[in-house]
Amino acid sequence: xxxxxxxxxxxxxxxxxxxxxxxxxxxxxxxxxxxxxxxxxxxxxxxxxxxxxxxxxxxxxxxxxxxxxxxxxxxxxxxxxxxxxxxxxxxxxxxxxxxxxxxxxxxxxxxxxxxxxxxxxxxxxxxxxxxxxxxxxxxxxxxxxxxxxxxxxxxxxxxxxxxxxxxxxxxxxxxxxxxxxxxxxxxxxxxxxxxxxxxxxxxxxxxxxxxxxxxxxxxxxxxxxxxxxxxxxxxxxxxxxxxxxxxxxxxxxxxxxxxxxxxxxxxxxxxxxxxxxxxxxxxxxxxxxxxxxxxxxxxxxxxxxxxxxxxxxxxxxxxxxxxxxxxxxxxxxxxxxxxxxxxxxxxxxxxxxxxxxxxxxxxxxxxxxxxxxxxxxxxxxxxxxxxxxxxx
Amino acid sequence: xxxxxxxxxxxxxxxxxxxxxxxxxxxxxxxxxxxxxxxxxxxxxxxxxxxxxxxxxxxxxxxxxxxxxxxxxxxxxxxxxxxxxxxxxxxxxxxxxxxxxxxxxxxxxxxxxxxxxxxxxxxxxxxxxxxxxxxxxxxxxxxxxxxxxxxxxxxxxxxxxxxxxxxxxxxxxxxxxxxxxxxxxxxxxxxxxxxxxxxxxxxxxxxxxxxxxxxxxxxxxxxxxxxxxxxxxxxxxxxxxxxxxxxxxxxxxxxxxxxxxxxxxxxxxxxxxxxxxxxxxxxxxxxxxxxxxxxxxxxxxxxxxxxxxxxxxxxxxxxxxxxxxxxxxxxxxxxxxxxxxxxxxxxxxxxxxxxxxxxxxxxxxxxxxxxxxxxxxxxxxxxxxxxxxxxx
Numbered sequence: 053x054x055x056x057x058x059x060x061x062x063x064x065x066x067x068x069x070x071x072x073x074x075x076x077x078x079x080x081x082x083x084x085x086x087x088x089x090x091x092x093x094x095x096x097x098x099x100x101x102x103x104x105x106x107x108x109x110x111x112x113x114x115x116x117x118x119x120x121x122x123x124x125x126x127x128x129x130x131x132x133x134x135x136x137x138x139x140x141x142x143x144x145x146x147x148x149x150x151x152x153x154x155x156x157x158x159x160x161x162x163x164x165x166x167x168x169x170x171x172x173x174x175x176x177x178x179x180x181x182x183x184x185x186x187x188x189x190x191x192x193x194x195x196x197x198x199x200x201x202x203x204x205x206x207x208x209x210x211x212x213x214x215x216x217x218x219x220x221x222x223x224x225x226x227x228x229x230x231x232x233x234x235x236x237x238x239x240x241x242x243x244x245x246x247x248x249x250x251x252x253x254x255x256x257x258x259x260x261x262x263x264x265x266x267x268x269x270x271x272x273x274x275x276x277x278x279x280x281x282x283x284x285x286x287x288x289x290x291x292x293x294x295x296x297x298x299x300x301x302x303x304x305x306x307x308x309x310x311x312x313x314x315x316x317x318x319x320x321x322x323x324x325x326x327x328x329x330x331x332x333x334x335x336x337x338x339x340x341x342x343x344x345x346x347x348x349x350x351x352x353x354x355x356x357x358x359x360x361x362x363x364x365x366x367x368x369x370x371x372x373x374x375x376x377x378x379x380x381x382x383x384x385x386x387x388x389x390x391x392x393x394x395x396x397x398x399x400x401x402x403x404x405x406x407x408x409x410x411x412x413x414x415x416x417x418x419x420x421x422x423x424x425x426x427x428x429x430x431x432x433x434x435x436x437x438x439x440x441x442x443x444x
Numbered sequence: 445x446x447x448x449x450x451x452x453x454x455x456x457x458x459x460x461x462x463x464x465x466x467x468x469x470x471x472x473x474x475x476x477x478x479x480x481x482x483x484x485x486x487x488x489x490x491x492x493x494x495x496x497x498x499x500x501x502x503x504x505x506x507x508x509x510x511x512x513x514x515x516x517x518x519x520x521x522x523x524x525x526x527x528x529x530x531x532x533x534x535x536x537x538x539x540x541x542x543x544x545x546x547x548x549x550x551x552x553x554x555x556x557x558x559x560x561x562x563x564x565x566x567x568x569x570x571x572x573x574x575x576x577x578x579x580x581x582x583x584x585x586x587x588x589x590x591x592x593x594x595x596x597x598x599x600x601x602x603x604x605x606x607x608x609x610x611x612x613x614x615x616x617x618x619x620x621x622x623x624x625x626x627x628x629x630x631x632x633x634x635x636x637x638x639x640x641x642x643x644x645x646x647x648x649x650x651x652x653x654x655x656x657x658x659x660x661x662x663x664x665x666x667x668x669x670x671x672x673x674x675x676x677x678x679x680x681x682x683x684x685x686x687x688x689x690x691x692x693x694x695x696x697x698x699x700x701x702x703x704x705x706x707x708x709x710x711x712x713x714x715x716x717x718x719x720x721x722x723x724x725x726x727x728x729x730x731x732x733x734x735x736x737x738x739x740x741x742x743x744x745x746x747x748x749x750x751x752x753x754x755x756x757x758x759x760x761x762x763x764x765x766x767x768x769x770x771x772x773x774x775x776x777x778x779x780x781x782x783x784x785x786x787x788x789x790x791x792x793x794x795x796x797x798x799x800x801x802x803x804x805x806x807x808x809x810x811x812x813x814x815x816x817x818x819x820x821x822x823x824x825x826x827x828x829x830x831x832x833x834x835x836x
Contacts, residue, residue, distance in 0.1 A: 103759070103761070104755060104758040104759045105757075105758040105759075105761075105762075105763070105764045105765070106754050106755055106757065106758030106759075106764065106766050106769075107758070132751075134751065134754075134755070135751055135754050135755075135766055135779070135784070136784065137766060137767070137782045137783070137784070139784075165751060166749075166751025166752065166754065166755055167750060167751035167754065167779070167784065167786065168751075168784075168786075169784070275754075275755050275758060345737070345823075345827075345831070346831060349827070349828055349831035349832045350831065350832070352828065352832045353831070353832025355832065357558075358559060359524075359526065359527055359557060359558025359559035359560075360558065362498050362526075362527050362558065362559065362667075363496060363498055363526070363527075363558055363667050365497075365498065366496040366497040366498030366499070366667060367495070367496045367497075367498075369495070369497075370497075371497070372497045372498065373497070374498050374527055374529060375529070377498075387527070387559070390529045391529070392527070392528065392529070392531075392559065392560075392561070394559065394560075431737075431828065432828055432832070433825050433828055433829075435737075435741070435828075436741055436744065436823065436824055436825055436827075436828060437825075439737070439738055439741035439742065439745070440741045440742070440744045440745025440747065440824070
């Protein structure tokens with residue numbers, strides 16, 4: 053057995069990790085827009101990147117280095133350094149060479165507008181403001197935000213039975229362009245657990261499927277999506293089960309926080325799909341629901357329009373039948389195996405559920421045992437406003 | 445050779461066809477909400493229906509009849525008769541048995557809210573108002589509208605080389621829940637061409653792929669989508685090439701009219717994708733572009749954000765490379781094979797294109813010869829308003 057205790061110290065929760073944010077003048081009004089994560093001891097890295105074919109320059113730069121260890125990640129907001137070709141890679145190399153000598157194999161990560169060269173001089177000047185002795189995780193988490201309305205951090209102390217312990221913490225950004233295949237989201241997880249690179253990668257891949265890849269704001273997948281897990285092993289201790297649990301809690305928390313912070317979103321909805329012919333078919337349905345514009349606008353209107361849920365299930369392409377389908381809003385079953393249950397009294401109760409900030413829509417396909425859970429939000433006027441005007 | 449001449453008479457353009465709309469009290473303020481199409485002579489039928497597994501009762505009723513001929517289609521708006529189970533089928537049977545004796549094997553078609561029984565008595569009373577000698581195609585086209593802001597009709601006279609001729613005309617409804625796999629759209633095409641049932645079905649299937657199935661408003665596929673082609677053969681003449689051309693022009697016109705009338709849409713955009721590894725891959729890209737929320741909101745904001753186009757191409761999952769990709773707004777190339785062309789002067793010219801009601805975004809993937817063209821619209825505040833409040 054093991055015990056998890058929540059900590060407030062984000063990416064600085066693990067021993068030997070430092071972080072802070074500074075202003076390089078990319079955001080208006082001198083808001084912080086550049087952050088670093090530094091480890092006093094060199095780190096193994098596990099990573100998951102976007103499936104977008106137009107991979108941004110920082111990801112190409114990372115991949116080109118092959119197998120390596122690092123003690124430093126530099127992150128900038130406002131410019132994604134995507135669709136910038138070889139010049140975008142050269143810009144990264146030039147910026148990273150200006151960093152102090154104690155930094156080994158630095159990694160860069162960017163988020164923001166696509167198709168514009170990064171303001172190299174500003175970033176080089178910004179990096180000179182970094183103080184590697186600072187432990188300001190919240191400052192770093194704020195610096196990497198773009199359209200986010202709040203910063204996203206979490207950390208745990210993991211105590212094992214034998215008295216040993218390790219810490220794991222993370223920060224993330226993301227509020228739009230978020231889709232079940234990794235999106236305009238960055239997430240950095242730091243730990244002092246003594247975990248091997250291969251095991252970190254295996255767990256990161258596995259946990260991504262049911263957390264970040266189960267979250268959707270708008271069905272768009274960006275050029276820059278990155279989840280990076282850094283371990284400096286300084287605690288000297290590790291337990292796979294406890295580590296996996298903490299990692300899952302961290303990634304699920306950050307994924308649902310992103311959805312709750314979905315651009316213009318007023319509510320976060322969990323779509324629990326069961327009874328499908330396979331887990332894969334349940335996943336198709338769950339993601340179809342979290343991405344349906346008609347479902348999302350009904351949520352925004354707080355309209356318990358279960359017919360759109362049924363139609364979206366049917367349109368998803370997997371095996372489904374109105375005679376076996378059941379639909380519930382939280383515990384309220386509104387349609388059961390082909391029987392119309394909906395009347396004025398039920399509509400009133402269903403409307404009350406729809407007014408909640410967070411609730412669950414369950415769809416039991418009634419065919420077999422396949423299940424999957426996804427996370428989505430509503431779509432309202434603010435989403436349109438934010439995305440019609442994003443560049444300006 | 446043959447000659448096409450546009451006619452104004454919609455579904456009544458072909459010899460022997462009659463149509464009108466009446467009010468059965470389903471829409472507010474006695475607006476017309478029920479329509480019929482009647483042919484004085486029995487018709488062969490070809491049809492394409494939704495791919496949604498939650499198929500609406502009218503489609504199940506149609507399919508259950510097997511192979512048959514008809515001279516009558518009854519259409520109602522405001523209620524889709526979907527997710528209504530066996531009761532929904534029984535409602536249709538009861539309504540259709542009340543029709544006059546000269547009507548053979550009547551067909552019903554419905555559009556509107558999902559998951560509510562049809563108001564049977566009102567529809568039976570409404571059908572008694574039909575006058576089968578009326579030729580009011582526009583009245584019929586208006587009666588079948590739901591969130592449409594204008595009616596959609598077109599017709600052609602087709603004159604063949606040998607002096608023979610036939611007519612073909614159509615009406616359609618649809619403004620939302622429109623997706624590249626048939627949507628909340630109904631389309632009825634009538635002709636007096638002497639065409640066999642099998643050839644009608646073959647041509648209808650073929651032309652659907654590049655017209656209705658290439659159009660998207662919101663990526664949602666409804667329970668009721670129907671395209672029905674009725675021929676009474678009264679002209680005695682037919683020519684495959686001319687018929688196919690007229691059918692294609694009719695279906696493309698109606699598909700793009702639906703997109704232009706997309707809920708809250710202010711512009712209609714043609715996405716011309718070329719240079720893909722196959723036509724199928726080009727189709728995936730073209731449909732990803734017309735369905736991307738980030739692209740649609742950029743269109744609404746009249747923002748020439750070509751980076752979102754590139755990102756959507758990359759996210760679509762097909763082979764693509766920033767070094768070979770080129771993107772144009774009408775004739776203005778904004779990104780060419782890995783070279784950033786965009787500057788302030790180009791932005792001004794691109795913005796001018798974005799302000800047009802209709803324009804073309806071309807993506808040349810630069811890899812091979814695969815091509816596909818899709819049709820989409822922008823997404824603005826009105827879409828949210830219409831869909832957040834649809835049931836109320």
